[in-house]
Amino acid sequence: MSKRDYYEVLGLGKDASQDDIKKAYRQMARKFHPDVNKAADAEQKFKEAKEAYDVLSDDQKKAQYDRFGHVDPNQGMGGGFNGGNADFGGFGDLFDMFFGGGGGQRRNPNAPQRGNDLQYTLTIEFKEAVFGKELDIQIPRTETCETCHGNGAKPGTKPETCTVCHGSGQQEVVQNTAFGRIVNRRVCSACNGQGVTIKDKCGTCHGSGKVKKQRTIHLNIPAGVDEGAQLRVSGEGEAGSRGGPSGDLFVVIRVKPHDFFERENDDIYCEIPLTFAQAALGDEIEIPTLTEKVKLKIPAGTQTDTYFRLKGKGVPRLRGYGQGDQHVKVVVVTPTNLSEEQREHLREFARQSGEHTHEQHQSIFERMKKAILGD
Incomplete structure (x- = not known):
C-alpha cells in the first residue's frame, strides 16, 4: 500500500511553518496515543503521524521530501548510492x-x-x-x-x-x-x-x-x-x-496526555469556565498549576476565549534555565435550567440594557435591507 502524503497525514498545506507542523503533530499524538485511544487503527495512525513529523520537522529531510516525495532520488544510481556511502554491490x-x-x-x-x-x-x-x-x-x-x-x-x-x-x-x-x-x-x-x-x-x-x-x-x-x-x-x-x-x-x-493540561514546547495551556456573573463583574479565582493552586484576578467585562498568562508556571527547560509559562483560557458558560425568577431577572437586565427590543430588531432589519437592496 502506498504511503499517504506527509502533509495530508498532519492535515497541513505545504506552506506550513515549523510551528504549524509541531502543533499538528502534538494534536494527533494526543488524539491517537495508544494509551488513550483504544481503536484498532489508533497505533498505526500514531506511527504514521510520527513518521510524517520526523521528516517534516527536519529542514533537510523536508526539502528532499518537498522535491521528490516518497521516491528515493538516489535509487537507480548503480548499487544504491546514499549520500556519500557507496555500496558497489559486486x-x-x-x-x-x-x-x-x-x-x-x-x-x-x-x-x-x-x-x-x-x-x-x-x-x-x-x-x-x-x-x-x-x-x-x-x-x-x-x-x-x-x-x-x-x-x-x-x-x-x-x-x-x-x-x-x-x-x-x-x-x-x-x-x-x-x-x-x-x-x-x-x-x-x-x-x-x-x-x-x-x-x-x-x-x-x-x-x-x-x-x-x-x-x-x-x-x-x-x-x-x-x-x-x-x-x-x-x-x-x-x-x-x-x-x-x-x-x-x-x-x-x-x-500520556493529561486530563486538564496541554503542553506546547515549554508552555502549559488549560481552559477554565467562568459564569456570566464572574465575567461581567470580575472575580478572583483559583487556578491549578503543575505544582500548586494560584489566585488569578478576572477583570470585569472579561470576554470568552480571553487568555491570561501565569509567568514561570510552565515546564522546566530541558536545555537552559528557567521554566515556560502557563496560559489560561477562560470560557464564559451560558447558564441552563434557570428558574422563572432568574429568567425574569435576565429579562429585566435585557430591558435595562436595551437588548432584544423590537426597535433594535427593526433597526437591524432595516440596515440589512439597505445593505442588500441598496438605498
Whole structure:
C-alpha cells in the first residue's frame, strides 16, 4: 500500500511553518496515543503521524521530501548510492575475478565487531515528563557468554583456525581461462566466514559466544523531556563480537496526555469556565498549576476565549534555565435550567440594557435591507 502524503497525514498545506507542523503533530499524538485511544487503527495512525513529523520537522529531510516525495532520488544510481556511502554491490568480486584480488581490501573475519544498537519505547505520565523521574526498565538483549567468555568453545578448549580458508574467512577458486587466470572468492563454507572452527562447543551458548538475558537498566529521565525524545545509554545495547564494544541503547519517550493540561514546547495551556456573573463583574479565582493552586484576578467585562498568562508556571527547560509559562483560557458558560425568577431577572437586565427590543430588531432589519437592496 502506498504511503499517504506527509502533509495530508498532519492535515497541513505545504506552506506550513515549523510551528504549524509541531502543533499538528502534538494534536494527533494526543488524539491517537495508544494509551488513550483504544481503536484498532489508533497505533498505526500514531506511527504514521510520527513518521510524517520526523521528516517534516527536519529542514533537510523536508526539502528532499518537498522535491521528490516518497521516491528515493538516489535509487537507480548503480548499487544504491546514499549520500556519500557507496555500496558497489559486486564490483569487488569482479575485480577479484579478473585481476586476482587486486581491486579491494579483504575483511578480517577475526577483527572486533561492535554490537548492534537497541531501541526501547518507554511510556511515562505527563507530570513525569515535566518533572523527571528515575526508574528501572527490563531490556532483553544478547550478552557475552560468561562460560566461554565469548569464544564459543568449551572451557579448556579454544577455537581453531579454519583449515579450509586458513583464517581468512573466504574460499578462493582459481580458474585458468582464455582470458587469463580468474580468482573467484566466496564466504568459506567450512567456517561461515568466521575464520575459525569450534570442535567442542560451549554447552551454555552452543558455540555462538552469546546468550540472551534480561538486563535491568537504571534510567534518569530529565525534567522537561517531551514526546518523541530519545535518551541514549552508551554501551547498553547488544554485545560485540571478538572483543568488540557493545552497542548503545536508545530509549524513545512517549508521554500520556493529561486530563486538564496541554503542553506546547515549554508552555502549559488549560481552559477554565467562568459564569456570566464572574465575567461581567470580575472575580478572583483559583487556578491549578503543575505544582500548586494560584489566585488569578478576572477583570470585569472579561470576554470568552480571553487568555491570561501565569509567568514561570510552565515546564522546566530541558536545555537552559528557567521554566515556560502557563496560559489560561477562560470560557464564559451560558447558564441552563434557570428558574422563572432568574429568567425574569435576565429579562429585566435585557430591558435595562436595551437588548432584544423590537426597535433594535427593526433597526437591524432595516440596515440589512439597505445593505442588500441598496438605498
